[in-house]
Amino acid sequence: MTMKYLLFLGALNGALAVTLGAFGAHGLKNRVDAAMLDIWATASQYHFYHALAILLVGVLARQFGAGLTTAGWILFAGMLVFSGSLYVLVLSGQKWLGAVTPLGGVALIVGWLWLAWSLWRAHG
Template identity: 45%
Template structure:
């Protein structure tokens, strides 16, 4: 769980840094559409960084499924947010198909969290 907590904290930290970059350094450099895409990537990275911390800290979840969910969040953020960062900053258009794959992996992570809760030791 230590690795998952560290990944969540590092993801949150980099989301704040990239959010500040979007707010203060990229206006005028990126088009309005690209800037909005970048901000979407930052938001999803932050949401899933916080989700990593929750998944690591909820003892009621079935551990094996919670760990799979965490890895889904990590991979999903790398593919979803990472591809958007590279699409907007480096204009690597060939990465376009990677973004929805990352989104699907994030959805799988949430399905795993739901399953981990159902199969875990929740009281009530």
């Protein structure tokens, strides 16, 4: 069941990343400065990359076992904190949110390492 949720969340977040990327490119173009547009672009890039990663974890978990799903949930949390804090920073102008972003980045790194470790263990 968890694999199904990861596949669903990966696909849903892929669509959301494309939507938010387009919003940033078109809807924010005349509303924020170039530096803020770059921050938005980084958020949507990482959002999309990790939506694909979550899909990948869902597929791999079907093949190698449910032990991999923890990596998917860590990646999901990291994506939410990393990209989410950057989106809110750009929309709100609250610069302090930049201090939250690295926590999401650390979670993304941990998620990838967890995936690597889980795959290593799954292959014995």
